Amino acid sequence: MELGTKLGHYEISTLLGKGGMGEVWRARDTKLGREVAIKTLPEEFAKDADRLARFEREAKPLASLNHPNIAAIHGFEEDNGTHFLVLELVEGDTLADHIKRGAIPVEETLKLALQITEALEAAHEKGVIHRDLKPANIKVTPEGKVKVLDFGLAKAFAGDEGNASLSNSPTLSMAATEAGVLLGTAAYMSPEQATGKPVDHRSDVWAFGAVLYEMATGEKLFPGNAPPEILASVIAGTPALERAPAGVRSIIAKCLRKDPRRRWQAVGDIRLTIEEGETTALQSDSVSVRSGSSRIAWSIAVILLIALAALALVYFRQDPSDQRMVRFTVPVPDVFSGAVRFKLSPDGRYLAISGGLAISGGNRRLWVQALDSPEARPLPGTEGASEPFWKPDSTRIGFLADGAIRTAPVSGGPTSFVANIRDLSANNGATWNDDGVIVFSGPGAIYQVDEAGQTPPEPLRLSGLGRAPRDPWFLPDGRHFLFTYREATASGGLRVGSVDGGETIELLPDLTTATYVPSNVSSESGYLLFRRGTTLVAQRFDPDRLELTGPVLDVADQVRNLSGTIPVLFSASDNGILAYQVSGDDQLAWLDRSGVVLDTVGPPGIYNGFRLSRDGTRVAMHRTSLVGTAVTNDVWELDISRGVAQPWTFGTDGDLVPVWSPGGEQIVFASNRRGAFDLYVTAAPGADEILVDLVANGGWPMDWSRDGRWVLYLDGGDIWSVPMADGQQNGEPTPYISSQFQESQGVFSPDGNWVAYTSDQSGRAEVYVNAFPTSSFPIPVSGTGGSAPVWRDDGDELFYIADDGMLTAVSVVYAPSFSLGQGEALFSVPSATGRHPYEASDDGQRFLFSIPAQSGSDTITVVLNWIEALRQRVPIP
Numbered sequence: 001m002e003l004g005t006k007l008g009h010y011e012i013s014t015l016l017g018k019g020g021m022g023e024v025w026r027a028r029d030t031k032l033g034r035e036v037a038i039k040t041l042p043e044e045f046a047k048d049a050d051r052l053a054r055f056e057r058e059a060k061p062l063a064s065l066n067h068p069n070i071a072a073i074h075g076f077e078e079d080n081g082t083h084f085l086v087l088e089l090v091e092g093d094t095l096a097d098h099i100k101r102g103a104i105p106v107e108e109t110l111k112l113a114l115q116i117t118e119a120l121e122a123a124h125e126k127g128v129i130h131r132d133l134k135p136a137n138i139k140v141t142p143e144g145k146v147k148v149l150d151f152g153l154a155k156a157f158a159g160d161e162g163n164a165s166l167s168n169s170p171t172l173s174m175a176a177t178e179a180g181v182l183l184g185t186a187a188y189m190s191p192e193q194a195t196g197k198p199v200d201h202r203s204d205v206w207a208f209g210a211v212l213y214e215m216a217t218g219e220k221l222f223p224g225n226a227p228p229e230i231l232a233s234v235i236a237g238t239p240a241l242e243r244a245p246a247g248v249r250s251i252i253a254k255c256l257r258k259d260p261r262r263r264w265q266a267v268g269d270i271r272l273t274i275e276e277g278e279t280t281a282l283q284s285d286s287v288s289v290r291s292g293s294s295r296i297a298w299s300i301a302v303i304l305l306i307a308l309a310a311l312a313l314v315y316f317r318q319d320p321s322d323q324r325m326v327r328f329t330v331p332v333p334d335v336f337s338g339a340v341r342f343k344l345s346p347d348g349r350y351l352a353i354s355g356g357l358a359i360s361g362g363n364r365r366l367w368v369q370a371l372d373s374p375e376a377r378p379l380p381g382t383e384g385a386s387e388p389f390w391k392p393d394s395t396r397i398g399f400l401a402d403g404a405i406r407t408a409p410v411s412g413g414p415t416s417f418v419a420n421i422r423d424l425s426a427n428n429g430a431t432w433n434d435d436g437v438i439v440f441s442g443p444g445a446i447y448q449v450d451e452a453g454q455t456p457p458e459p460l461r462l463s464g465l466g467r468a469p470r471d472p473w474f475l476p477d478g479r480h481f482l483f484t485y486r487e488a489t490a491s492g493g494l495r496v497g498s499v500d501g502g503e504t505i506e507l508l509p510d511l512t513t514a515t516y517v518p519s520n521v522s523s524e525s526g527y528l529l530f531r532r533g534t535t536l537v538a539q540r541f542d543p544d545r546l547e548l549t550g551p552v553l554d555v556a557d558q559v560r561n562l563s564g565t566i567p568v569l570f571s572a573s574d575n576g577i578l579a580y581q582v583s584g585d586d587q588l589a590w591l592d593r594s595g596v597v598l599d600t601v602g603p604p605g606i607y608n609g610f611r612l613s614r615d616g617t618r619v620a621m622h623r624t625s626l627v628g629t630a631v632t633n634d635v636w637e638l639d640i641s642r643g644v645a646q647p648w649t650f651g652t653d654g655d656l657v658p659v660w661s662p663g664g665e666q667i668v669f670a671s672n673r674r675g676a677f678d679l680y681v682t683a684a685p686g687a688d689e690i691l692v693d694l695v696a697n698g699g700w701p702m703d704w705s706r707d708g709r710w711v712l713y714l715d716g717g718d719i720w721s722v723p724m725a726d727g728q729q730n731g732e733p734t735p736y737i738s739s740q741f742q743e744s745q746g747v748f749s750p751d752g753n754w755v756a757y758t759s760d761q762s763g764r765a766e767v768y769v770n771a772f773p774t775s776s777f778p779i780p781v782s783g784t785g786g787s788a789p790v791w792r793d794d795g796d797e798l799f800y801i802a803d804d805g806m807l808t809a810v811s812v813v814y815a816p817s818f819s820l821g822q823g824e825a826l827f828s829v830p831s832a833t834g835r836h837p838y839e840a841s842d843d844g845q846r847f848l849f850s851i852p853a854q855s856g857s858d859t860i861t862v863v864l865n866w867i868e869a870l871r872q873r874v875p876i877p
Contacts, residue, residue: 007079010038010086026089036074037087052083062151065128069119071139071147090147095215096135103218106245110274113212113248115146117271120208123151124201124267131199133207134188135214186230187222191258194231194326202260205267209255217243221256232326232864329859333367333376340581341387341569342860345394348573350410351376351860352388352397366399368410371577371862379408381415383785383803384764389430389438391451398432402763405430405440405449418453428470433478437499441469441483448499461501466492471513475543482507482514482528494530496546505546516541517572519867525549527867529572531559536570536580538870553870556580556863578863586850588619593845595807595827603643607850608633609657612839613664614706617641620648620658620667635669635682648685655680655688657700657835662708666727670700679713683727692722692733700835702746702757710748710773712755717742719757721773737775745788745835748772749795754818756781756789756798767800769818781810781820793842801837805829807847 005012007027014026016037025038041055056076063073074086095112098104104112116138123130130137130151139147186194190206193199213221221239224230239256241249251270257263264270332340333353342353351369353376366382369375379385385399391407398407403422408415418438424447430440436451439460446469447457466485473482479498486492494508507528508514514530517538528541528548536559540550559570559580570580585604589597602619610621619638635648635658648667649655654677658669668691670677679701682688692713699714704724711722718738723731737743739761746757755772758765767781767789781789785803792799795812798820802808805828811821829838830851839848 007038007082007084008077010036012038024087029086035089037089039085039087041083041085062128062153065123065126065151067119067122069115069146069148070123070151071149087149088147090139090141090149092139092141092147094136095138095140095146095211098140099135099214099218104215106216106247109212109215109248111144112140112146112215113208114271114274116148116208116211117267117274119146119148119151120201120204120267121271124204129199129201130204130207131193132185132188133204133211134185135211138211186234187220187224189231189234190260191235192260194234194328200260201267202263202265205255205264205270206260208267208270209252212248212255213239213241213244213252216245216248216252219243229864231328235326236865326864327861329861330369330371331375331859333369333378340860342571342579342581343388343390343397344571344573344577344579345390345410346392346574347394348575348577349394351571351579352390352399352410353860354385354388354399366397366408368397369860377412379410379412382406382408387429389432391432392434398430398438400430400440402760405438407451416453418451419449419457421447421457424457429472431472431474431481433474435478437478439472439474439481439499441472445469446472446483446497460497460499462497462504463502464495464504464506465497472497473515475516476518477543480543480546482516484511484513486511507546507548513570515570515572516543517576517867518574527870529555529570529578531570535559555866555870556861576865576867578866579860580863581860588848589851590841590846590848591827591830593809593826593847595830597851598846601848602638602640602645605638605645607638609835610839610848610850611658611660611836612848613660614662615664616841618660618664620660622656622658622669623647635667637667646685648682649688650686659701659704659711661704661727662706668701668704668711668713679711679722681727691729702744702835703748705748705752706750707752710752712736712746712748714744714746717744719743719746719755736772737770747789747791747836749791750793751795756791756800758787758789764803767798769798769820779818779820782808782823788837790836790838790840792840792844797844799826799840799844799847801829807838809844 003013009031010027010029012025012027016024016026023040025040027036027038029036063075066072071090072088074088076083076085078084120130120133128151130148132150132153133148137149139149141147188207188210190199190203193203210221222230222233222237224233241252244252251273254264255270330351340353342351344351349371351371353367353369365378366385366388367376367378379397382399382401384401387400389398390396391398394410396407396409398405398418400421404420405418406415407418421440421442424442424445428441430438432438432451437448438451439446439448440457441447444465445459446462446465447459449455449457464485469483469485471484475481475496479500480496481498483495483497484492485495492511493506494510494512494514495504495506497504508530510530510532512531514528516526516528518526525540525542527538529536529538531537532552535554536556537552538555539548539552541548555578559582570578572578586607587604588601588607588610590599590601592598606623607619607621608623610619612619617640619640621636621638622633623636624633633654633656634650635655636645637648638645648658649669649671655669655671656677658667660667666681666683668679668681671680671688672678676694677699678690678694679692679699680688681691691711694715699716702712702714702719704711708727709724711724713720713722719736720733721736722729722733736746736755737757741759741761743757743759746755748755753772754769756767756769759768759778760766764785765787766783767786768778769781770776770778781798782800782802786800786808788801790799791797795814798810798812800808800810802823802825806825807827807829808823808825810823813819813821830849837849841847
């Protein structure tokens with residue numbers, strides 16, 4: 001909006017402020033002839049009908065608040081799609097502005113505090129809790145009158161039950177992006193609010209105590225550089241009130257008792273204490289002793305203080321820590337859904353997030369989530385990024401994209417080229433040391449390259465790498481690194497290698513990503529973090545002797561790993577911060593052409609690489625499980641009408657990527673039971689047999705033609721076809737599209753004369769169509785990035801997922817020659833996981849996607865002080 005814009009009968013004049021909960025404008029009410037404040041709701045908020053309805057429901061009782069110290073809500077209105085609150089316009093500075101100029105004199109502090117308590121008391125009597133009381137939400141008019149702003153809006157924005165926990169507080173998840181806003185909010189949260197427990201009016205009492213301290217001292221009671229640090233202090237620390245004037249100190253202390261039952265039980269009691277002068281705040285801090293009994297009491301107090309000081313000295317020399325575990329969640333950026341790859345910066349300030357394994361080609365930017373910011377931001381120049389990794393000083397992020405290693409400054413700016421790795425087929429993680437050496441892994445080899453990119457990648461001469469080493473992680477000496485290896489079968493484990501080459505050292509038999517984290521106590525060795533079963537665990541590890549010691553301790557349960565792969569979705573910083581994604585069931589759902597969920601299919605469950613049978617009655621997928629410490633995958637079938645699933649394979653390795661035969665009598669799938677992935681076919685559970693021996697390259701099936709005559713599959717980076725008759729191989733496999741580029745995701749047109757597929761021949765993943773069985777010049781379908789093509793049943797439309805995550809439809813004409821229409825963006829896909837991430841109905845009006853079955857799947861859990869919790873053997877939920 002701008003000067004002169006009209007919303008109904010309100011004429012906009014000046015922008016007063018903006019943040020995650022909307023923009024605030026000064027406006028003229030032309031009907032009543034008064035100045036008002038207009039708070040517009042965020043666009044993404046207003047588009048959510050359910051959330052909007054909850055907001056309106058919660059906002060109605062707030063408009064009934066009528067008190068001289070509460071800024072009034074005049075109404076909630078809508079004009080041409082813009083939803084906005086009409087608020088009382090309060091002139092003057094906020095209390096935060098006053099505090100910036102220094103501590104407020106005690107007498108003035110109590111006069112202002114008295115008005116704040118009157119506002120809180122009036123709201124509490126009507127059952128309204130503020131939930132976000134802080135100096136920035138308190139205005140002081142030029143006449144010295146207090147007006148408390150935004151009463152109850154925290155709950156209205158949060159919706160549902162309104163428990164303003166760390167994970168759902170709008171002031172944390174929707175606060176303004178300007179530096180300091182989020183910090184301010186965290187500094188006034190009560191312990192119960194910060195840990196996600198239900199809150200009541202006593203949470204406002206806590207916030208009032210923090211505000212009162214800041215008024216009287218000019219300093220924040222809980223300072224810090226990031227919300228995690230602040231909240232750890234709120235939850236576990238003991239407030240130091242010595243700087244508060246003696247008279248208000250007792251009021252503040254009683255407000256800030258961690259147990260709500262031991263705080264002031266009503267704001268009215270605080271008001272009476274101030275009014276009746278029971279505080280000595282208006283007197284000198286050096287109170288004179290008026291009687292002999294007072295002198296005796298004072299002497300006893302001094303003796304007790306000396307004794308307590310001596311006890312404290314003995315206690316703290318034992319170096320116990322009062323840091324307790326704190327947990328909260330941050331949302332995954334909307335462009336991703338479900339599992340993502342992410343890495344915490346070594347200093348614990350940032351999360352780098354990518355969806356590089358979401359769909360073939362990546363087609364997602366790298367995003368950075370600062371833990372002291374309410375939302376993530378994309379990094380320019382990182383299109384197609386996957387596998388993020390950090391420079392040790394946390395200033396740059398490395399990533400893999402378009403067959404190269406590149407780096408980008410965390411603050412944004414030009415990216416830097418490091419190495420071309422396309423010919424190395426490297427896409428299995430990287431790590432960076434203090435000397436500027438980057439180590440990364442590819443099939444059967446681990447390489448090193450200088451961060452400046454002045455020399456080509458050099459393979460390290462190491463033994464014991466197995467068939468698929470991956471996910472290297474430098475240890476503190478910058479020479480040794482952890483990595484996961486896998487043999488031709490499901491065996492493998494965790495080893496230590498060195499940039500100097502030579503023998504590798506076996507640490508664990510677990511096929512899992514692992515990370516070393518230093519201890520928070522200098523005299524102790526750190527921990528190795530890894531997965532065992534579905535649990536993230538930690539064990540003491542000496543990085544000098546390269547030895548594990550002590551028991552294996554549980555850290556977090558149900559930690560997610562990427563479908564059918566080794567990587568576990570967790571990351572840890574060097575300073576005691578942990579991040580992970582929890583596992584959760586998915587739900588198959590039909591969406592219409594606008595992305596609205598029409599119906600669900602089957603029960604919640606695991607639907608990796610799902611394919612719908614031609615008659616629409618069954619779904620084939622693969623499911624991941626653990627046998628001992630080995631990750632295994634089996635092919636399963638879901639009977640949609642009965643909601644019952646059963647396995648078709650019973651391997652101890654990986655059976656993945658099932659594809660139905662045209663009549664649904666057979667399934668072709670990939671399995672690595674003989675080493676590399678070969679093609680198998682089965683007509684019944686347990687009756688599988690090899691179809692195509694792919695030797696060393698490995699691959700997986702893509703599609704089975706409608707006439708049953710051909711199976712399309714990936715071999716290395718090329719698309720091959722094998723002739724079929726009666727469900728059996730009927731001739732030698734032949735290459736269909738073979739090039740120096742990476743092709744994948746091939747699907748037959750309904751008439752079998754064309755194949756749509758994905759290729760990176762342009763430098764990024766794009767969708768093409770080519771003739772079949774003999775390929776000719778490829779016809780481009782997408783132009784700005786695309787993947788995952790799917791044909792409509794009559795062949796008149798071709799769908800794909802564009803680079804911006806939009807499901808896109810393209811019309812197809814076959815006569816007099818093959819031609820394509822303009823792409824039509826339908827909706828932003830809810831998920832793009834797997835090599836074939838969705839199905840289309842016969843008429844192209846519905847689309848089957850796998851979406852999270854419950855909340856929490858699209859968030860990342862962050863844990864503070866987990867190492868201290870381990871040291872104290874405190875379970876981490």
